[in-house]
Amino acid sequence: NAGVTQTPKFQVLKTGQSMTLQCAQDMNHEYMSWYRQDPGMGLRLIHYSVGAGITDQGEVPNGYNVSRSTTEDFPLRLLSAAPSQTSVYFCASNLQGSTEAFFGQGTRLTVV
Amino acid sequence: GQQVMQIPQYQHVQEGEDFTTYCNSSTTLSNIQWYKQRPGGHPVFLIQLVKSGEVKKQKRLTFQFGEAKKNSSLHITATQTTDVGTYFCAGKGGATNKLIFGTGTLLAVQP
Numbered sequence: 439n440a441g442v443t444q445t446p447k448f449q450v451l452k453t454g455q456s457m458t459l460q461c462a463q464d465m466n467h468e469y470m471s472w473y474r475q476d477p478g479m480g481l482r483l484i485h486y487s488v489g490a491g492i493t494d495q496g497e498v499p500n501g502y503n504v505s506r507s508t509t510e511d512f513p514l515r516l517l518s519a520a521p522s523q524t525s526v527y528f529c530a531s532n533l534q535g536s537t538e539a540f541f542g543q544g545t546r547l548t549v550v
Numbered sequence: 551g552q553q554v555m556q557i558p559q560y561q562h563v564q565e566g567e568d569f570t571t572y573c574n575s576s577t578t579l580s581n582i583q584w585y586k587q588r589p590g591g592h593p594v595f596l597i598q599l600v601k602s603g604e605v606k607k608q609k610r611l612t613f614q615f616g617e618a619k620k621n622s623s624l625h626i627t628a629t630q631t632t633d634v635g636t637y638f639c640a641g642k643g644g645a646t647n648k649l650i651f652g653t654g655t656l657l658a659v660q661p
Contacts, residue, residue, distance in 0.1 A: 471649065478559065480638060481593070481651035488647050496648060497551065528592060532649070538583065538595035539640070539649060 440464050444529050444542035451519040451549045459514040459545050461529030469532040470512040471496070471539070472504065474525040481528065487512055519549045552577045552643045556652040564660050569629050571655035573622040573639035582615050582622045583649075585638045593638060629659045 445460045463470065471486035473496075483496030487506040501523060503515040512531075516523060526546050530539040553576040563569055573582065581600045585593040597606055599615035599622065606613045612625045622639055639652040 469647070473651070478653070480554075480556070480653035481640075483648055483650060486648060494647070497650070530593075538598060539585075539593075541592040541594070544592050 442529055442531050442540050442542040444545050446545060447543065448546050449548070451516070451547065453519060453521060453549060455519050457516050457519065459527055459529075459547075461512045461514065461542060462510050463531040463540070464510065465531060465533070465540065466509060467531035467533050467540075468509070469534060470506065471530050472502070472512070472514045473528045473530065474498065475528060476525050484514065521549045523547065524549045552646070552648070552650050554639060554641055554650050554652040556639060556655050558655055559653065560656045560658070562658040562660065563629050565631060566628050569626040569633070569657055571624050571637050573652050575620045575641050575643065577643040578619050579641035579643050581642060583640045584613060584624055585640060587636045587638065589635065629657070631659050631661055633657060634659050
């Protein structure tokens with residue numbers, strides 16, 4: 439049972455490049471979410487999904503897209519990377535919205 | 551939108567001293583969760599509180615949920631070096647499905 443798996447662990451992008459951060463969970467959780475963590479600002483919600491085919495915006499959605507075609511996968515797309523998107527990104531899943539969240543190991547992204 | 555603030559942002563204690571972090575939400579929460587993140591790691595769930603005024607204990611950790619369900623606290627008795635990390639509260643308000651995290655409190659423990 440792998441839990442929540444994020445890839446890659448580290449990534450360096452040039453400004454304007456696009457990329458997809460992958461997130462997969464094998465716990466059959468309905469609820470998945472993406473957070474970014476920046477010093478002094480805690481974990482901020484980017485996008486979340488309450489089930490396959492359903493996504494919604496969080497606190498800081500601009501510059502990011504998501505889709506949820508299967509229960510297991512919830513990729514996060516950066517359309518045109520900007521230095522302000524340099525951060526540590528965490529994917530999380532919950533059985534339901536009010537139960538404990540399980541986090542992936544994180545992706546450290548640097549945009550130069 | 552819903553905001554969750556924590557104080558202090560940083561706390562440095564001597565091993566054996568007590569530690570408390572406070573969590574305040576701008577809106578009423580349906581529940582409050584607490585997480586711990588070790589340096590370089592990912593957040594790990596500690597506990598969830600649901601009822602108004604609820605108090606729960608885990609060994610040296612005591613968690614409280616305020617009567618108005620808008621604030622919470624985590625108290626650690628006699629800190630140890632293994633307590634080092636950032637402690638986050640997280641809450642879901644009302645009808646929303648968003649789990650909003652607090653700003654976190656970084657705890658440093660000097661042996």
